[in-house]
Amino acid sequence: MTNVFDAFSGAATSLTGPLPDPSTDAGWSAEHPKRVGFFTDTSVCIGCKACEVACKEWNLVPDDGTDASDTYRLTGMSYDNTGDLGSSTWRHVAFIEDVRPHGSATPAHGGQQTGFLPEGLPAVYGNGSSSPRDAVTEPPGGGTVDLLALLPDGGAHGQQTPDDERDVRWLMASDVCKHCTHAGCLDVCPTGALFRTEFGTVVVQDDICNGCGYCVPSCPYGVIDVRESDGGAHKCTLCYDRLGEGLEPACAKACPTKSIQFGDLDELQAAADARLAELHSRGVHEARLYGRDPDDGVGGDGAFFLLLDEPEVYGMPPDPVVTTRDLPEMWRNAALTAVGLGAAVVAAFWGGRR
Amino acid sequence: MGHDTNTEMPERYRGRGRGGNREQLQVPEAEFRSYYGRPIIKAPVWKNPDVPLYLFLGGLAATSAGLGAMGGATGRPTLRRTGRLAAAGGAIGGTVFLVHDLHRPSRFLHMLRVFKPTSPLSVGTWILSPFATFAAATAAAEIAEPVLRRRGARGLARLLRRAGDASGVASAVVGPALGTYTAVLFSNTAVPTWHEAHRHLPVVFAGSAAAAGGGMGLVGASVRDNVPAARLAVAGAAVELVAGEVMERQLGLLGDVYQKGRAHTLMRASKACLAAGAVGTVLGRRRRWSAALSGLALMAGSALTRFGVFDAGIASANDPAHIVVPQRERIRRRQETTATPSDRTTPPDRAFA
Numbered sequence: 001m002t003n004v005f006d007a008f009s010g011a012a013t014s015l016t017g018p019l020p021d022p023s024t025d026a027g028w029s030a031e032h033p034k035r036v037g038f039f040t041d042t043s044v045c046i047g048c049k050a051c052e053v054a055c056k057e058w059n060l061v062p063d064d065g066t067d068a069s070d071t072y073r074l075t076g077m078s079y080d081n082t083g084d085l086g087s088s089t090w091r092h093v094a095f096i097e098d099v100r101p102h103g104s105a106t107p108a109h110g111g112q113q114t115g116f117l118p119e120g121l122p123a124v125y126g127n128g129s130s131s132p133r134d135a136v137t138e139p140p141g142g143g144t145v146d147l148l149a150l151l152p153d154g155g156a157h158g159q160q161t162p163d164d165e166r167d168v169r170w171l172m173a174s175d176v177c178k179h180c181t182h183a184g185c186l187d188v189c190p191t192g193a194l195f196r197t198e199f200g201t202v203v204v205q206d207d208i209c210n211g212c213g214y215c216v217p218s219c220p221y222g223v224i225d226v227r228e229s230d231g232g233a234h235k236c237t238l239c240y241d242r243l244g245e246g247l248e249p250a251c252a253k254a255c256p257t258k259s260i261q262f263g264d265l266d267e268l269q270a271a272a273d274a275r276l277a278e279l280h281s282r283g284v285h286e287a288r289l290y291g292r293d294p295d296d297g298v299g300g301d302g303a304f305f306l307l308l309d310e311p312e313v314y315g316m317p318p319d320p321v322v323t324t325r326d327l328p329e330m331w332r333n334a335a336l337t338a339v340g341l342g343a344a345v346v347a348a349f350w351g352g353r354r
Numbered sequence: 355m356g357h358d359t360n361t362e363m364p365e366r367y368r369g370r371g372r373g374g375n376r377e378q379l380q381v382p383e384a385e386f387r388s389y390y391g392r393p394i395i396k397a398p399v400w401k402n403p404d405v406p407l408y409l410f411l412g413g414l415a416a417t418s419a420g421l422g423a424m425g426g427a428t429g430r431p432t433l434r435r436t437g438r439l440a441a442a443g444g445a446i447g448g449t450v451f452l453v454h455d456l457h458r459p460s461r462f463l464h465m466l467r468v469f470k471p472t473s474p475l476s477v478g479t480w481i482l483s484p485f486a487t488f489a490a491a492t493a494a495a496e497i498a499e500p501v502l503r504r505r506g507a508r509g510l511a512r513l514l515r516r517a518g519d520a521s522g523v524a525s526a527v528v529g530p531a532l533g534t535y536t537a538v539l540f541s542n543t544a545v546p547t548w549h550e551a552h553r554h555l556p557v558v559f560a561g562s563a564a565a566a567g568g569g570m571g572l573v574g575a576s577v578r579d580n581v582p583a584a585r586l587a588v589a590g591a592a593v594e595l596v597a598g599e600v601m602e603r604q605l606g607l608l609g610d611v612y613q614k615g616r617a618h619t620l621m622r623a624s625k626a627c628l629a630a631g632a633v634g635t636v637l638g639r640r641r642r643w644s645a646a647l648s649g650l651a652l653m654a655g656s657a658l659t660r661f662g663v664f665d666a667g668i669a670s671a672n673d674p675a676h677i678v679v680p681q682r683e684r685i686r687r688r689q690e691t692t693a694t695p696s697d698r699t700t701p702p703d704r705a706f707a
Contacts, residue, residue, distance in 0.1 A: 015472070058581035077390040084392060094389060188478035188542060190677060191464040210464045213399040214475045217543040217671060222395040231457030277545025312678045315389030319681035323542050323549055324472050330538045330552045331471075337537075340529035344589060345420035345526075348582035349428055 006078045008086070016325040018294040019181050023343045026196035035200030036243065037302035038252065038260060039159035039268040040174055041275060042314075043287060045259040051091040052082060054254035058239065062229065064088035084315065085175055087227035090236040099325045108190040172306065173314045174251070174260055177236035179289055181299030182322040185215035185224050187236075195231070200265070200302055201238040210231050220298065220320035238302070266303060272306060284308075290316065297321030387452060388674035395544045397671035402664065404455040408448045409536050409660040410566060412482070413655070415444025415496030416533030417567025417590075419489055421583055423526035425575070426519060426659075433583060435496060440567070441491030441525055445486035445532075446519065452482070474538040480530045488525035492518050533563035540667060546665075546677060547608045547670035554601035558659065561597055564590025565628060566656035572649030577640055584639045586678025587652050589631040594659060595625060608676055611669040612662070620662035 019025055023032045042210060049193050055061065064086065080095040097178040128218045149216040186194040192207035193213060204215075204224075215224045224235040239249035247253070252262035272289055290311050291301030297320050311318050382479045388394070397404075422437025430671040466483070495518025503510040537559040543550035548555070564586050571583025598621070600608045611617055631651030638644025670676045 016617045018478065018532075043679060052530040086396075094694040096389070121476075122447040137520050151542070166389060184522050184544060187470075187472040188475065190468070190473045191461075192470070193464070208464060209458070210461035212455075212465070212475060213457060214543075217398040217667075220395065220544040222393065226399045228457075310387060312387050312682075313673070314395070315388060315392060315394060317394050317677050317681055319684050320544075321655075323544050326549070326552060327472060327538070327542055330474075330541050330556075334538045334555055334556045335531075336483075337560045338444050338534040341417070341533055341560040341564060342420065342527075345417055345530075345586060346424065348421075348568075348586040348589070349424045 008221065014182070015187070015320060015327060016182055016297075017299060019185050019299050020294075021200075022196055022299075023200045025051070028196075032198040035265045035302065036238065037179060037200075037239070037265040037268055037304070038176060038249070039272050039306070040176065041259050041261065041272070041306045042171070042173035043275075043279065043284070043306055043308055044257045045093070045172040045174055045258075047079065047095050047170070047258055048092055048256060049082075050254040050256060051174050051251035051260055052089070052093060054089045054250040055236075056088075058250035059090065059237070060226075061088050061090060061234075076133060081307070085177070085221075085223045085225075085235075087225040087232075088233040090176065090234075092175045094173045094175055096169075096173075096309075098169040098171060098309075098313075100167050103214055171308055171313065172207060173305065174255075175314065175316070176220055176251070176303050177238070178291055178298070179236075179238060179302030180305070181294065181302070182324070183298070184218040184220060184322045184324060185196075185207045185233075187322070187324040187327075188214045188218045190214060197240060197243075198237070199240075199243055201240065201243075201277065202302075203237045203240050204233055204235060206232050206234075218323055220317055220322065222315075231288060236303075268304075269347050272304065296323065386675055386678040388678055391674060393672045394674050394677040395671050398543070398545065398669050399457070400664075401455045403661070404451045406660040406664040407657070408451040409559070409560075409664075410449065410453070411444040411448035412446075412536060412662075413533050413563030414566040414570055415448065415485070415489060415655060416529040416531075416563045416586070417586065418444060418570055419492075419522070419525040419529040420483070421571050422492065422585065423519075423522045424582065425571075425579065426522060428582075428583070430575065430579035433575040433579040435569055436571055436583075437490070437567075438492050438496045438522060440570045440574070441489040442486075443554070443608040445489045449482060450488055450559045457543060464547065465475050468637055474542050475536060478532075478539060479536050481528060481535055485525055485528040485532050485643055488521040488528065492522040494518075495521070530560075538636065540663065543667075545667045545671045546680060547605060547611050548667045550605060550608050550680075551601050554597055554604070554627070555663070557597040558594055558663070559603060560594070561590045561594030561660050562656040563589055565594055565652045566590075568632060568657065569649040569652030572589055572639070572645045572652070577642055577645065580639060580645055583649075584635050584645070588632045588635050589657065591628040593631055594656070598625070598659065607679060608670060611666040611673070611676075615669060617662050617666035617669060620658050620665060624655045624658035627651045627658060631655055 014025060015030050021035065023035065024030060064082075069080055076079050078095045078097045080093065081095035082089055082092050085092045088329060179201045181195075183194075186196060186202050190212060191208050191210055191212070193205045194202060195205065197203050209232045212228055213226050213233070215233050216226060224233055226233050239247070239251075248262040252260045258341065261271065263271075271290060272292060275282075276287055276289055286308050288307055289304060291298075291304030299322070303315075355580055418437045418440035420437070422434050422441055425431070425433030425435075425437055433637055447655045453459050465476070465479040468476060469480055494617055495514045499511050499514045499518065502508075503516060534556045537552070537555035541547040541555050543549060549556075568585070568587025572580055572587060602612045602621075604613075612621055628651075630647045631654075634648030634651060636642060638648055
């Protein structure tokens with residue numbers, strides 16, 4: 001998109017739509033590294049929060065409790081005691097305890113007995129009310145052994161726990177900054193503290209940020225926030241320092257189930273498409289990719305997800321749009337109104353002295 | 355842990371049906387899901403009252419500069435003097451509030467590192483800086499010129515008056531931009547009630563600026579000089595009242611934040627002040643005390659609007675329904691227009707919703 005903004009903007013030259021190479025768009029030379037990102041496959045997340053801890057340790061992110069009485073920050077809503085992403089929480093594991101009256105639930109995994117998962121993971125069951133727990137001990141194709149069925153209590157600790165009155169399903173997902181193709185935080189930053197790296201990620205330069213806070217309400221995902229202790233805006237850097245040394249980000253390194261996958265974005269997208277097709281072919285119809293589509297409102301995300309329910313269930317907006325998409329129209333409206341206001345002031349003097 | 359005391363948490367997370375505009379009423383239940391009712395986006399961390407006061411003072415200064423310059427050109431000395439002093443006071447006071455609002459105020463000059471059209475705050479900085487410079491210079495000339503003349507430095511006084519006139523015109527030219535860019539500042543966020551009002555907010559804020567500047571003119575100018583201020587103030591109040599009402603209605607579901615809580619109270623008070631001030635101006639312009647009283651009411655109405663819009667935005671950002679319901683509606687409408695809806699982003703799993 002070519003417009004008057006191109007003449008001034010040292011940052012991005014396009015405000016919306018697909019953009020194959022945001023780094024070049026931001027002024028990096030053609031030799032910059034490939035765009036990297038995260039693919040977070042929540043279907044294999046076990047909610048261990050190793051990513052949260054690894055992130056905090058590597059990036060020296062302070063405790064997000066603010067006073068002694070608040071030390072553990074118990075939310076009381078689920079096993080999630082972090083709550084949301086913020087200035088001192090750059091990875092956040094959402095934990096959804098989905099409890100519904102017995103029989104009313106849409107069976108997880110489309111009612112199919114999946115009985116197995118790839119990559120050597122314990123099996124999870126579908127809606128166990130209709131099928132006994134030991135119905136599937138031999139996964140089709142001779143895959144992974146169903147570890148849950150081997151437990152003494154018949155696998156009551158499994159991810160899906162049927163009982164007499166209710167169906168319970170646990171969803172876990174490690175949320176993170178999306179490193180948008182069109183990043184609202186970056187667009188609105190008035191100091192240039194936020195910038196697009198050569199890896200296509202979005203990073204805050206802490207020595208530039210003056211804590212104006214404009215990035216905070218401009219993020220359609222509610223990721224970035226100002227830290228009260230130092231007044232600066234902070235968020236995930238996709239471990240910019242580690243990338244420079246050829247290392248993968250701390251969270252991906254720590255993830256024990258490969259739920260968090262790091263790599264070149266195009267390869268991750270291919271892997272995600274394959275994973276989605278695999279899950280769909282196995283009857284897991286509720287699986288869907290989030291942030292994968294370069295035609296979405298933010299031009300696609302550098303960090304995208306495979307979810308097992310609607311995004312809003314995980315605390316993510318279902319159809320995010322970068323706010324600056326509408327900025328040219330806003331400037332036009334404001335300019336026209338300003339002309340009108342100036343004319344009104346002059347017109348108030350009409351007729352000279354009385 | 356909140357940055358602002360006004361974090362109006364939503365009372366529900368599986369929302370009841372909430373009738374919005376006509377289109378949404380056809381949807382039987384605008385039920386939505388969320389993550390334990392928690393907000394999805396982050397509410398602005400801008401400080402209250404710093405930012406609403408900055409908006410008010412900026413608007414006041416924006417139109418006062420015009421009244422000052424035009425008052426000088428048309429031989430209305432008390433209006434000129436009031437306009438010039440109010441422009442400088444508003445710009446300097448607004449700048450102080452803006453710097454104080456920063457969470458790292460000592461770095462306020464970092465605002466001038468770059469010029470970014472994609473950042474309304476950057477553009478605003480580059481509007482406010484020259485405006486405040488011109489307005490302050492004009493006010494300085496306004497104050498110093500009679501002093502110099504009294505001391506016999508007539509040549510210097512004349513030079514100063516011309517310089518003051520020139521910078522007064524410059525500030526008057528920049529002024530309207532200062533009065534309306536703040537609407538873009540608010541609209542260009544992910545806050546639904548602000549973003550979706552991007553066609554209305556500039557008009558509301560321009561009306562608010564005219565009411566404030568005109569109101570100040572009524573307070574400071576003599577009865578002989580205050581006709582233009584009265585006209586501008588009444589027109590501004592009328593525009594602000596009408597545009598504000600239209601905005602609240604056309605926001606539909608997102609307008610509910612103006613119907614409850616502190617934003618509702620503030621907007622009600624604002625409308626009362628504006629209406630009373632406008633009527634008072636029309637009836638009482640010719641008496642010094644009633645003109646000043648009406649001017650004060652108009653300024654109060656203008657300020658209350660800024661506080662109300664600010665509060666509404668905070669409430670909107672904290673309400674997950676404001677994010678989920680309109681975005682779901684957008685997806686639904688998009689799918690209706692697509693012949694073969696892609697099952698990749700929205701599989702048919704909403705049977706229980």
